[in-house]
Amino acid sequence: LTERLFTSVCHSAWETQGIPVKRLGGGPAAAKVVERIACLSELTLEELRVEFQALKIPAEAGEPAKKRELLKVLEKVAMWQEMPLKELQKDCREMEVSTSSLSGVRLSDAEQRKELIQRCCLGLFLLNWASQGVPVKRLECMQAALQVVKRVQALDAMSEAVLRSEYAKLVPLPSEAGKERSVKDVLQRLKEVARWQQLPLREVQRECRDCDISTGGVSAKLGDLEQRAELVERLILVKYADRWVEQGLPVKRIGGIKAATRLAVEMQRIEGNSKDEQLLQREFFNLGLPKDANNKTPLLQEMLKQLRNVALWRELPLHELRRECQDQGISVGGLTGDEEEQRRELIERLILVNCADAWSYMQLPLKRLPGIQQAAKLAREYLRLQAASDAALIEEYKSLEVPKGASDPCKRRELLQRLQRVATWRVLPLHELRKDCQELRVSTTSDDRGELLERLLSVAWGPAAQPPPKKEPPRGPRQFFERSNYFPNSHGFGSSDPFSFAAPNPRQALTKHFRTLKLPNTATQDDVRKAYRKLALKYHPDKNPGSRAHETSELFREIAEAYEALRKFFETT
Numbered sequence: 001l002t003e004r005l006f007t008s009v010c011h012s013a014w015e016t017q018g019i020p021v022k023r024l025g026g027g028p029a030a031a032k033v034v035e036r037i038a039c040l041s042e043l044t045l046e047e048l049r050v051e052f053q054a055l056k057i058p059a060e061a062g063e064p065a066k067k068r069e070l071l072k073v074l075e076k077v078a079m080w081q082e083m084p085l086k087e088l089q090k091d092c093r094e095m096e097v098s099t100s101s102l103s104g105v106r107l108s109d110a111e112q113r114k115e116l117i118q119r120c121c122l123g124l125f126l127l128n129w130a131s132q133g134v135p136v137k138r139l140e141c142m143q144a145a146l147q148v149v150k151r152v153q154a155l156d157a158m159s160e161a162v163l164r165s166e167y168a169k170l171v172p173l174p175s176e177a178g179k180e181r182s183v184k185d186v187l188q189r190l191k192e193v194a195r196w197q198q199l200p201l202r203e204v205q206r207e208c209r210d211c212d213i214s215t216g217g218v219s220a221k222l223g224d225l226e227q228r229a230e231l232v233e234r235l236i237l238v239k240y241a242d243r244w245v246e247q248g249l250p251v252k253r254i255g256g257i258k259a260a261t262r263l264a265v266e267m268q269r270i271e272g273n274s275k276d277e278q279l280l281q282r283e284f285f286n287l288g289l290p291k292d293a294n295n296k297t298p299l300l301q302e303m304l305k306q307l308r309n310v311a312l313w314r315e316l317p318l319h320e321l322r323r324e325c326q327d328q329g330i331s332v333g334g335l336t337g338d339e340e341e342q343r344r345e346l347i348e349r350l351i352l353v354n355c356a357d358a359w360s361y362m363q364l365p366l367k368r369l370p371g372i373q374q375a376a377k378l379a380r381e382y383l384r385l386q387a388a389s390d391a392a393l394i395e396e397y398k399s400l401e402v403p404k405g406a407s408d409p410c411k412r413r414e415l416l417q418r419l420q421r422v423a424t425w426r427v428l429p430l431h432e433l434r435k436d437c438q439e440l441r442v443s444t445t446s447d448d449r450g451e452l453l454e455r456l457l458s459v460a461w462g463p464a465a466q467p468p469p470k471k472e473p474p475r476g477p478r479q480f481f482e483r484s485n486y487f488p489n490s491h492g493f494g495s496s497d498p499f500s501f502a503a504p505n506p507r508q509a510l511t512k513h514f515r516t517l518k519l520p521n522t523a524t525q526d527d528v529r530k531a532y533r534k535l536a537l538k539y540h541p542d543k544n545p546g547s548r549a550h551e552t553s554e555l556f557r558e559i560a561e562a563y564e565a566l567r568k569f570f571e572t573t
Helices: 002-016 027-041 045-053 067-082 085-094 109-131 142-156 160-170 183-198 201-210 224-240 242-246 257-272 277-285 300-313 318-327 339-355 357-361 372-387 390-398 412-427 430-439 449-460 477-482 506-516 525-539 546-572
Strands: none
Touching: 002 027, 027 067, 045 067, 067 109, 085 109, 109 142, 142 183, 160 183, 183 224, 201 224, 224 257, 257 300, 277 300, 300 339, 318 339, 339 357, 339 372, 357 372, 357 546, 372 412, 390 412, 412 449, 430 449, 506 546, 525 546
């Protein structure tokens, strides 16, 4: 007890002297620190300078002039040398020193401790420089910090004209992108850019994420310096192009200043032509869609909206185009060629889904098609089938070689739907065709489109596969008594049987589509057909012109998608 009391008194005394006993991990480490501090306090100024130089801190960083300041630094180092690694990392975070480069490197505990102590020493200088107005947060080495300090000192010595000239070089934004700034603001921005240019790559990425800036699309083939320069350009674009931000330009999604400048010019041109309806019509119909893709000329506001969207898509990087397609439910698979070719294909798919209203009303699966050419081919096939006679449709259906035993279509509508479905399979890309195979539980191992199509035809309307005979488990005495008529209300029979599990209801996954057609989950195929006809007549865009045209067209599209999903469900079941 006496020993414990003595230890407690010592620890309390050391804590009052500023020695963090708990953080050091206990009494033995704290005793070493106390002994080291006692030795340091007996040294002369010259001897302390020798100890400080042994830390290998560059001379440019400066050396504390007074003995008290020098002793304070060396006492801190003595504590860090005895601290656990987690506590050293905590000190680095508190002083806002970057440790990101250590996370992906395998180092021994001794090597990691040495690196962390060096960064903690750097943190002492960073705190001092930050108090002087130098932006040094998140730097990871003394050389980078000294570069920032030298740059800031040079900027402070510049005149107003030289500062504005430097700003124009480092921040190559057009004059219309940002507002006129005072000399103080210009100086502060140049200091911030100087810090970004010296940050490690991971810290620049973190800086972008903190500002909600996309970090995708930067080629991993580039070196760290090139990647950092590209991300710094994005930071400059988002933080300093305040006028573009106020105008609603999505600068956070654009890859660089040149692309943002082109987009701003294009948006300004579109706005300048907003009153010339004929010119807008020509631009809209020159997007690459055939004339039959639209039933009629869209309204002026709709054309302006789509032209603005196309202008934005043309300047987005590839990863942002993928994200845009995914947000709209558009397939992003099956892309070929280099990055520019993939961008062109994705822009074509976006134009197809957003601008081809007539094809959408024909219920073409535009979001699954690879391009405009395939959509035009499928639209022509749909129209040909709709114009064909009953005899011609029957003859064409027979030529598909549907297996014997399949249910024959009773009505023209059902026959037409099957032929249209086959026509869709013929133009779908391979990855989408495989999705349909997976839905119908067909093997997708082949790369041959013809073979996959044959498999789909053999299953889509063919006879239902008989389940394999269920094997009875071996009936021992225990199973016999648990599952016999002797105990009718126990484990073996009725709805209370704990060994039987209800199969999942496939209609549960289609609840959304039933609700869209204002029907319960238990609705039949006839109920779905009647509800679709009623709602389609009510919300057809041709019957709802004027201000509600856009809203009703969206409702009509949702109704058509719900009917298509339920139709497939009833056909497969």
